[in-house]
Amino acid sequence: MLEMIRCKQSENRGDPAPSRWAWRMQRLMLTPGFRFGLRVGLPFCLTLLAGTIYLSDEDRRTAIMASIADARRSVEARPEFMVKLMAIDGAEDRLAAEIRATIPLNFPLSSFDLDLPALRDRIAQIHGVRAVGVRIRPGGILQLDVTPRTPVVIWRSAEGLAMIDAEGAHVADIASRAERPDLPMIAGEGAALHVAEAIELLRAGSALGNRMHGLARMGERRWDVVLDRDQRIMLPEENALQALERVIALDGAQELLGRDVARVDMRLAERPTVRMNEEATREWWHVRQLSGQ
Numbered sequence: 001m002l003e004m005i006r007c008k009q010s011e012n013r014g015d016p017a018p019s020r021w022a023w024r025m026q027r028l029m030l031t032p033g034f035r036f037g038l039r040v041g042l043p044f045c046l047t048l049l050a051g052t053i054y055l056s057d058e059d060r061r062t063a064i065m066a067s068i069a070d071a072r073r074s075v076e077a078r079p080e081f082m083v084k085l086m087a088i089d090g091a092e093d094r095l096a097a098e099i100r101a102t103i104p105l106n107f108p109l110s111s112f113d114l115d116l117p118a119l120r121d122r123i124a125q126i127h128g129v130r131a132v133g134v135r136i137r138p139g140g141i142l143q144l145d146v147t148p149r150t151p152v153v154i155w156r157s158a159e160g161l162a163m164i165d166a167e168g169a170h171v172a173d174i175a176s177r178a179e180r181p182d183l184p185m186i187a188g189e190g191a192a193l194h195v196a197e198a199i200e201l202l203r204a205g206s207a208l209g210n211r212m213h214g215l216a217r218m219g220e221r222r223w224d225v226v227l228d229r230d231q232r233i234m235l236p237e238e239n240a241l242q243a244l245e246r247v248i249a250l251d252g253a254q255e256l257l258g259r260d261v262a263r264v265d266m267r268l269a270e271r272p273t274v275r276m277n278e279e280a281t282r283e284w285w286h287v288r289q290l291s292g293q
Contacts, residue, residue: 083140084108090146094172095128099144102126111136127170153195153202154180156187166199168192187226188217200241201225207248211257222267231257234265243269 028034055061084107088096103119120134123144133145151163151171163171163180170192174180184202191198198215205212205225216224216232223240225233235243243266251257256264256274263275 081111082108083111083114083136083142085140086142086144087137088144088146091129091144091148095126095146095148098126098128099123099146105142108140111140114142128172130165130169151180151183152199154183154185155192156185157189157191164192164195166195168195185214186217187214188220190220191215191217194223197240198223201235201244204241204244204248208251208257227257231261232263234263234267236267236269239269246272 055064086100086105086107088099091099102122105114114136116134116136120132123129123132123134123146128149129146130149131147133143135143135145137143149165149169149171152166153164154174154177155162155164161174161177163174163183165171177185186192186195186198194217201215201223202212208227211227211229213226213228216226218224218234222237223235225235225244227233233244233247247256247264247266260276261274263273265273265275
């Protein structure tokens with residue numbers, strides 16, 4: 001009888017083992033990934049959902065953007081970020097005025113509104129500028145350090161007169177030769193592409209003194225040395241410098257260019273030719289006719 005009572009009490013207490021679903025939940029809680037999802041992923045998703053619902057209203061979005069813009073303007077307009085003036089070093093007055101006209105800035109303005117690489121690119125496109133450095137100095141000064149191009153010759157072309165540097169780059173236009181009487185003259189199409197050769201010829205031609213007016217590019221192939229009294233030295237395509245030095249030597253020995261000569265043709269090195277001017281030619285024919293009588 002006692003044994004039957006104990007069996008019945010044991011059946012009433014039930015099975016102490018967890019259920020299948022409770023066991024699975026306990027196993028999930030032991031998984032690191034599941035615990036991370038509960039601790040981080042679920043709050044993130046809930047926050048994202050709440051933010052999406054809140055920002056779905058256009059008026060709220062507009063108000064938030066306006067607040068951000070006001071905060072940014074208040075920072076950018078602080079005195080330590082303001083640029084008050086522009087300083088240009090290395091450029092003469094004419095070039096400095098052209099730079100100021102190229103980048104018309106209304107000071108004061110915030111340094112956040114200045115695109116320094118874009119400013120540098122715009123200034124570098126000015127003909128007279130070889131290189132430029134752009135920076136903001138303490139005290140709110142936009143500093144431009146300009147390396148200008150140095151003109152070496154004046155080029156006369158169909159477009160007018162222009163100063164060019166040793167690399168053939170355009171420096172500035174001029175209205176007349178009198179603006180830069182210190183610079184030699186070259187002329188002709190394509191002359192600016194051969195400035196280095198022209199400088200060598202001009203340096204050698206300095207032995208002729210003030211008689212040399214300049215160089216003319218002929219057919220984009222060769223040079224003519226232009227002298228006073230309407231004289232010209234016609235140089236070859238190759239070895240032009242040696243041909244000019246040869247003419248200068250002949251002039252020093254026999255005063256070739258002091259005679260009634262219009263052209264000295266050196267295009268054929270083995271057979272240089274001298275052409276007299278019209279008056280000397282007529283006189284020569286007159287003398288020949290008299291001699292024939």
